[in-house]
Amino acid sequence: xxxxxxENPESTAHMIDxxxxxxxxxxxxxxxxxxxxxxxxxxxxxxxxxxxATPHTFNGVYTTPSEAVTGxxxxxxxxxxxxxxxxxxxxxxxxxxxxxFSRKIIDGxxxxxxxxGKYVLVEFxxxxxxxxxxxxxxxxxxxxxxxxxxxxxxxxLFQRDIDQLYDIVGMGCLVQITAMSITGELGTAAMGCAHTxxxxxxxxxxxxxxxxxxxxxxxxxxxxxxxxxxxxxxxEARKMVTDIPRAxxxxxxxxxxxxxxxxxxxxxxxxxxx
Numbered sequence: 001x002x003x004x005x006x007e008n009p010e011s012t013a014h015m016i017d018x019x020x021x022x023x024x025x026x027x028x029x030x031x032x033x034x035x036x037x038x039x040x041x042x043x044x045x046x047x048x049x050x051x052x053a054t055p056h057t058f059n060g061v062y063t064t065p066s067e068a069v070t071g072x073x074x075x076x077x078x079x080x081x082x083x084x085x086x087x088x089x090x091x092x093x094x095x096x097x098x099x100x101f102s103r104k105i106i107d108g109x110x111x112x113x114x115x116x117g118k119y120v121l122v123e124f125x126x127x128x129x130x131x132x133x134x135x136x137x138x139x140x141x142x143x144x145x146x147x148x149x150x151x152x153x154x155x156x157l158f159q160r161d162i163d164q165l166y167d168i169v170g171m172g173c174l175v176q177i178t179a180m181s182i183t184g185e186l187g188t189a190a191m192g193c194a195h196t197x198x199x200x201x202x203x204x205x206x207x208x209x210x211x212x213x214x215x216x217x218x219x220x221x222x223x224x225x226x227x228x229x230x231x232x233x234x235x236e237a238r239k240m241v242t243d244i245p246r247a248x249x250x251x252x253x254x255x256x257x258x259x260x261x262x263x264x265x266x267x268x269x270x271x272x273x274x
Contacts, residue, residue, distance in 0.1 A: 013047075013242070014047060014048065014049035014050070014242070015046070015047050015048045015049070015050075015220050015221075015224075015241040015242060015245075016048070016049070016050040016051075016052075016241060016242065016245035016246055016249065017043065017048050017050070017051045017052065017207050017208050017210070017218055017220060017241075017245075018052045018054070018092070018113060018121070018148070018176065018205060018207050018245045018248055018249075019052065019054050019092075019094065019121055019150060019151075019176055019178075019207035019208065019209050020039075020043075020051045020052060020053065020054060020207070020208055020209070020210045020218050021053075021054065021055060021056075021094075021209070021210060021211045022036055022039055022040070022051050022053050022076070022089060022210065022218070023036065023053045023055055023069070023072040023073070023076060023089075024036045024072075024076075026055045026062075026064060026068065026069075026072055027055040027056045027061075027062045027064060028056065028061075028062075028211060029055065029210075029211050029212065030211075030212060030213070033076075033079065035212065035213055036076060037079075037083075038213040039210060039212070039213050039217065039218050040080065040085060040087055042213060042217045042218055042219065043087060043208075043210075043218040043219075044085070044086075044087055046218070046219050046220055046221050047220075047221060048087070048218060048220060049086065049087055049088070050087070050088050050089075050090060050245075050249065051087065051088075051089050051090070051218065052089075052090045052091070052092040052113055052114065052121075052249070053069060053072065053073050053076075053089050053090065053091060053092060054092040054093055054094040054121050055068075055069060055072075055093060055094065056094050056096065056123075057093040057094060057095045057096065057110045058095060058096045058098045058101060058104060058110065059094075059096035059098070059123070060096070060098070064093065065109065066091075066093070066108060066109060066110060066111040069091050069092070069093060069111055070091050070111070070115075073089045073090065073091045076089050077089050090113070090114045090249060091111050091113075091114060091115055092111060092112070092113040092114065092120075092121060093110045093111045093120070093121065094121050094122075094123050094150055095110045095120060095121065095122050095123065096122075096123050096125075097122060097123065097124055097125070097129070097130050097133050097136065098130075100136070101122070101136055102136040102137070102139040102140045102143075103139075105120050105140060105145065106139075106140070106143050106145070112145060113148075113248055113249065114248075114249050114250075114251070116249075116250070116251030117144070117145065117251070118144065118145060118146060118248075118251035118252075119145070119146050119147075119148055119174075119248045119251070120140065120145055120146075120147055120148065121147075121148050121150050121176065122137070122147045122148065122149055122150060123150045123151075124149065124150075124152065124155055125155070126154060126155055126156065127155070127156045127157065128155075128156075128157055129155075129157060129164075134167070134168070134171070137168065137171060137173055138171060141171060141172050141173075146172060146173065146174060146254075147173045147174070148173070148174045148175070148176050148204075148205065148248070149165075149168060149173055149174070149175050149176065150176050150209070151176065151177060151178045151181065151190075151209060152165055152175060152177075152193075152197070153177050153178070153181045153190045153191075153193035153194040153197055154178070154181060154186065154190045154193075156189075158193060159189045159190070159192070159193045162193065162196055162197070162200070162202070165197070165202055166202070166259055166261075169202055169259055170259075174204045174205060174248075174254070174256070175197065175202055175203050175204050175205070176203075176204070176205040176206070176207050177194045177197055177198070177203045177205070177206055177207075178190075178194070178206075178207060178208070178209045178223070179206050179207070179208055179219060179220050179222060179223025179224070180208075180209075180216070180219075180222075180223065181193075181194040181223075182194045182195070182198070182206070182223040182226040182227055182230075183222050183223055183226050195230055198227055198230045198231055199230060199231075199260070200259055200260045200261075200262075201256070201257045201258065201259045201260050202259050203240070204240065204244055204254070204256055205240050205241075205244050205245055205248070206220060206223050206224060206227060206237075206240040206241050207220070207241075207245075208220055208223075220241050224237045224238060224240070224241055225237075227240065
């Protein structure tokens with residue numbers, strides 16, 4: 001399957017949204033092309049030039065085969081080209097951790113991000129982690145595919161015990177948090193967890209998880225600003241919507257900092273006063 005060339009790939013300024021339900025009528029995202037185009041306008045106004053279409057896949061409601069995603073992406077890109085809109089859509093999927101989900105990904109039933117065969121967005125249930133999930137994630141890593149865990153800050157299990165995420169990151173998975181979680185627009189529990197993930201270096205990418213022009217728009221800048229306050233660095237926050245997503249789109253390897261444990265964080269804080 002062909003990859004989509006990101007808009008102005010030589011630019012390091014524009015933002016890339018790797019988790020967005022932008023394709024019309026394919027899952028619980030926009031109902032029409034008109035709504036998709038409104039979302040495109042919102043994204044452009046926010047400084048986003050590339051969006052990965054990630055419809056729900058194998059979540060018990062939507063199956064969304066890889067061919068349907070590719071067709072939807074091609075169709076929407078043609079419309080954007082015809083309208084001279086300088087934003088590009090790339091193919092992807094938000095794959096639910098159903099039975100043998102790793103095999104479905106390896107067999108191509110669910111697409112990797114931009115068809116590179118290197119990264120895939122994986123969604124856990126919101127209240128638990130399915131048995132055998134760690135082994136499934138490991139199987140993907142053995143095949144050279146890096147799972148990106150979608151919005152774990154909204155999972156009740158991680159909100160109660162974030163330590164369970166260390167092993168998942170330790171095996172080489174990446175973590176995507178949602179911009180609206182960081183700003184508190186998805187509730188205080190999700191916000192608190194997102195902030196902790198940032199502080200402990202357990203979050204690597206910020207995405208919109210947009211579903212509509214109204215309550216869930218494709219806006220990243222507010223989340224980036226909030227993340228910069230938490231990290232104490234706008235440059236580090238910007239990497240989470242520019243450099244790291246760009247490497248994901250291209251299938252390049254990514255170096256991430258080691259996660260911090262609470263004890264390590266406290267030690268670093270006290271060292272300031274030595």
